[in-house]
Amino acid sequence: MTARSIRGAAAAALATVLLATATACSQPGGPDGGGSGSGAGDSAVVGIAYEPDSLSPLLGYGKDGNSKIFDGLLTLDADMKLRPALATALPEVSDDGLTYTYRLRKGVKFSDGKPFGAKDVVFTYRTILDEKTNNASRTELDAVKSVEATGDDTVVFTLKYPYAPFAQRTVLPIAPEHVAGKQDVNTGPFTTHPIGTGPYLLTKWSKGEKIAFRANPHYWGGAPKVKKFTMAIIKDDDVRATRLRSGELDGAILPPNLAKGFARDSGTRTYAATTYDYRTVTLPTHNEVTGDIAVRRALDIAVDRKAMVDSLLNGEGRPAYGPVPTDSAWFTKGTERPHDLAAAKKILDEAGWKPGKDGIRTRNGVRAAFPLWYLTGDKLRQDHALAYASDAKKAGIDITTQAGTWEVIEPRMKQDAVLAGGGSPADPDFDQYTLLKSSLAGDGFNNMAWYDNKTVDRALEAGRRSGDEAERKAAYDTVQRELVKNPGYTFLTHIDHLYVVKDRFGPLTTQVEPHDHGLASGPWWNVEDWTPKK
Amino acid sequence: MGRMAGRRALLAVPVLVAVTFGVFAVAAASPFDPVKAYAGTAGLTASQENLDQLRANLGVDQPLVSRWWNWLTSALGGDLGESAVMRQPVADVIGERLGWSVLLAATAFTIAVVLGTALGVLAARRPGRLLDRCVSSAAYTLEAAPAFWLGLLAIWLFALELDVLPAGGLTDAASDTVTAGQVATHLVLPAAVLGISQLPWFFLYVRQGVADALDEDPVRGARARGLRERTVLLGHALRSGMLPMLTLIGSRVPELITGALLVETVFSWPGIAAATVQAATSVDFPLLAALTVLATAAVVLGNLLSDLLYAIADPRVGFDG
Numbered sequence: 001m002t003a004r005s006i007r008g009a010a011a012a013a014l015a016t017v018l019l020a021t022a023t024a025c026s027q028p029g030g031p032d033g034g035g036s037g038s039g040a041g042d043s044a045v046v047g048i049a050y051e052p053d054s055l056s057p058l059l060g061y062g063k064d065g066n067s068k069i070f071d072g073l074l075t076l077d078a079d080m081k082l083r084p085a086l087a088t089a090l091p092e093v094s095d096d097g098l099t100y101t102y103r104l105r106k107g108v109k110f111s112d113g114k115p116f117g118a119k120d121v122v123f124t125y126r127t128i129l130d131e132k133t134n135n136a137s138r139t140e141l142d143a144v145k146s147v148e149a150t151g152d153d154t155v156v157f158t159l160k161y162p163y164a165p166f167a168q169r170t171v172l173p174i175a176p177e178h179v180a181g182k183q184d185v186n187t188g189p190f191t192t193h194p195i196g197t198g199p200y201l202l203t204k205w206s207k208g209e210k211i212a213f214r215a216n217p218h219y220w221g222g223a224p225k226v227k228k229f230t231m232a233i234i235k236d237d238d239v240r241a242t243r244l245r246s247g248e249l250d251g252a253i254l255p256p257n258l259a260k261g262f263a264r265d266s267g268t269r270t271y272a273a274t275t276y277d278y279r280t281v282t283l284p285t286h287n288e289v290t291g292d293i294a295v296r297r298a299l300d301i302a303v304d305r306k307a308m309v310d311s312l313l314n315g316e317g318r319p320a321y322g323p324v325p326t327d328s329a330w331f332t333k334g335t336e337r338p339h340d341l342a343a344a345k346k347i348l349d350e351a352g353w354k355p356g357k358d359g360i361r362t363r364n365g366v367r368a369a370f371p372l373w374y375l376t377g378d379k380l381r382q383d384h385a386l387a388y389a390s391d392a393k394k395a396g397i398d399i400t401t402q403a404g405t406w407e408v409i410e411p412r413m414k415q416d417a418v419l420a421g422g423g424s425p426a427d428p429d430f431d432q433y434t435l436l437k438s439s440l441a442g443d444g445f446n447n448m449a450w451y452d453n454k455t456v457d458r459a460l461e462a463g464r465r466s467g468d469e470a471e472r473k474a475a476y477d478t479v480q481r482e483l484v485k486n487p488g489y490t491f492l493t494h495i496d497h498l499y500v501v502k503d504r505f506g507p508l509t510t511q512v513e514p515h516d517h518g519l520a521s522g523p524w525w526n527v528e529d530w531t532p533k534k
Numbered sequence: 535m536g537r538m539a540g541r542r543a544l545l546a547v548p549v550l551v552a553v554t555f556g557v558f559a560v561a562a563a564s565p566f567d568p569v570k571a572y573a574g575t576a577g578l579t580a581s582q583e584n585l586d587q588l589r590a591n592l593g594v595d596q597p598l599v600s601r602w603w604n605w606l607t608s609a610l611g612g613d614l615g616e617s618a619v620m621r622q623p624v625a626d627v628i629g630e631r632l633g634w635s636v637l638l639a640a641t642a643f644t645i646a647v648v649l650g651t652a653l654g655v656l657a658a659r660r661p662g663r664l665l666d667r668c669v670s671s672a673a674y675t676l677e678a679a680p681a682f683w684l685g686l687l688a689i690w691l692f693a694l695e696l697d698v699l700p701a702g703g704l705t706d707a708a709s710d711t712v713t714a715g716q717v718a719t720h721l722v723l724p725a726a727v728l729g730i731s732q733l734p735w736f737f738l739y740v741r742q743g744v745a746d747a748l749d750e751d752p753v754r755g756a757r758a759r760g761l762r763e764r765t766v767l768l769g770h771a772l773r774s775g776m777l778p779m780l781t782l783i784g785s786r787v788p789e790l791i792t793g794a795l796l797v798e799t800v801f802s803w804p805g806i807a808a809a810t811v812q813a814a815t816s817v818d819f820p821l822l823a824a825l826t827v828l829a830t831a832a833v834v835l836g837n838l839l840s841d842l843l844y845a846i847a848d849p850r851v852g853f854d855g
Contacts, residue, residue, distance in 0.1 A: 053572075134592065134618075136573030136574065137576040140579070192621070204710045207620070207631070208798075208802065209804040210707060212710040228708060239686065242694055246689075248693075248700065405566075445578040
């Protein structure tokens, strides 16, 4: 190669680049480009922030229902009530609460044309329960002893102990045995190219870019009117807002400050989905300060929840007094704790926590101080932690906020307070049992505060074992009243999730959402029922 | 020339092997827990028993050396292992993504080298004049500007205000087929941003090199002999002024890879960069090792390339060996 030929090559390369740029300019994308978001009436493109690791239900995808590609035996409607899906009715439960019998819908086919049957249900649950399957949510099916097919269209679950919310767990998607059963369950092609019975078929999953779906024309529930549905994966909040504004997206999840920018836009609507998504401070029992009931009760009323909702969440949320949000049917009326700094100080005074020279209280040489950890990079948790520390300071309790990753925080959870988040709306058992049961203290991330209260333990057991609605309500009332007397956590807020969607899809609904921003949360939880305006 | 390439290739083998071991060692020493990363949010409600079982299934409880040795021997046998975080064989992960990253990086590199050289020569021709002052100060500003910021700026300007180019993705969000035309339009912004973020280095080197060469005796001699300005500039000054830039080409490869990482994120470009970050934070050993080998190979090749170019451009340098 000579210098002359290098020059030749460089000139050719330059020409190519210029040409490419020129062609690009003459075929603009954007709204007029044809294939973009607002182009076709029967297609919808939404921007989401998180990408699933896998689309296989066997590895945990869609376990809370609403998976688009799949159906569960049951499903949840707009009011979070269970409805039959692949089952023809809600299950028959035996009197002892140990056997659940499901009758299956006939004539349902997977999208490859093969029929769905009881063997697929059995295969799905057995595979998830198999310890060789890398499913991190297996604990949720802990109650299952066995699952059997009795005939082609009947499946019977036998439980180890009576577990009232079990039916809520059977919204998890059913995988086809004839496909998924023939490959490595952890890494086989089914994890990225799934086949199900659901309203949509996966057409393309370009990891890091988008997940594209096409309506299933043979869906047993009727073919969806939105023929093409695409989820664009855009991790950065600003880019997502920009692409929504540029017309490329029809909807997106946005943080409150960016959603505000669309408030006066004609052509879009903002939806605030109420949630079970709480932020709480763990008060570990093993810490001399946070383990003291007086300190816990004082903190519980010293904190100004209303101010947090107004200032940290721009009003898009509600004060939280426990894992159950105040507008839930399971909430115990009368357990709201108003902000009352004077009462908090009185509790501490009476318990012998006397203010020192610097305003911080001490008792028997122990300073009322403890560290509070929050997840690095999570702005909302940081804001909550700082607000909490500042409220506590007014009552004479000194909280040092510290940022860390879970790897740093986890070994300290037994002694130090943590700003945690969680929330699962389907049943009161799901959150409360793992948060408060004393036998689960320190088990993974369960019962992070090492909460230990015999009355609560008994109520939690009663709540999960009884099939009787009134008995369950009474049990969870007991739990919530105990949390007033001895709060092991200071619950701060329940956070609304905000979505902006173009209004050509008409008025939409949202479900009550969990902590997780699942793929199918948001107004598109029922995209199969949308009727776009032409 | 062939001998030099061969020798470098041989030398690269122990380097690559050492690098993979280094990756395993660093990953094992990192505070990240592969099981936590695998479980994700589900891990926050999983029981300890469930997590322990996952640990055993993923094989991350084995000692470092045996894990590395198992990976190395099966990789040499053609089996790159399975990526836990992607739930896919490593070969599939790389196969799906590498092409798009190479396309992006190669286009950006071409833009940077071609534009940088052209502007450098023009600026060096009349140092201190308007063009030189404008481009030089722009280059210094660009050097300080983070690539992701440039990306956001470009999206704002071209996708939002002017509405002439798509804001991200490989194809339009609603399209589920990949066509050359769509990829070309979607490539323009990310490649331009990545290219322009690399451009200052090439521009500044060429400008300095050519300006210095224009002051040297051979160039003065050539001018004195009455050769045309064009010949003097391109034939003499550029030729010696390019030398430092050729070295730069090799050393910019790692920068290009990190730059691509940010640009791919901003533009939702489905390349290898996002997978690299995920593999690292999830301590996904097989994927991380394979990607590191790729990156190392790119750097080794980049260096080889710049040495070859250097030797071609200036025969006095010659090929080693």
